[in-house]
Amino acid sequence: MKADHLIEMANQIGSFFDSLPDREEALTGIAEHIRKFWEPRMRRTLLAALDGAGADAGAEQAGFTEIVAAxxxxHRDSLTPAAAP
Known part of the structure; x- marks a missing residue:
């Protein structure tokens, strides 16, 4: 999958969780959803796009909403797939 499409999907998830009054709960909810329902290859591509974006301003320029980038x-450690044996 292309990174742009994954970023768009992650931002849609972020839009849902952004409505929660508790920011920590929202950040955890976004990460848990992606970890549970996205295959490792998708998570690797999404994290690589975040890494390629650089600083916070770069993440937003790459298309990430602020809450998704945060x-x-x-929660990067829990989202990073284990290395293949």
Missing amino acids: ALKR
Whole structure:
């Protein structure tokens, strides 16, 4: 899948969780949803796009909403797929 499409999908998930009054709960919800329902290849591509974006301003220029970029950065360890044996 193309990174642009994955970013768009992640932003849609972020839009849902952004309505929660508790920001920490929203960030965790975004990360948990992506971890549970996205295959490892999709998560690798999304994290690589975030890495390629650079700083926070770069993440937004790459198409990430602020809440999605924050969720990916905060929960990166749980989102990074285990290395293949």
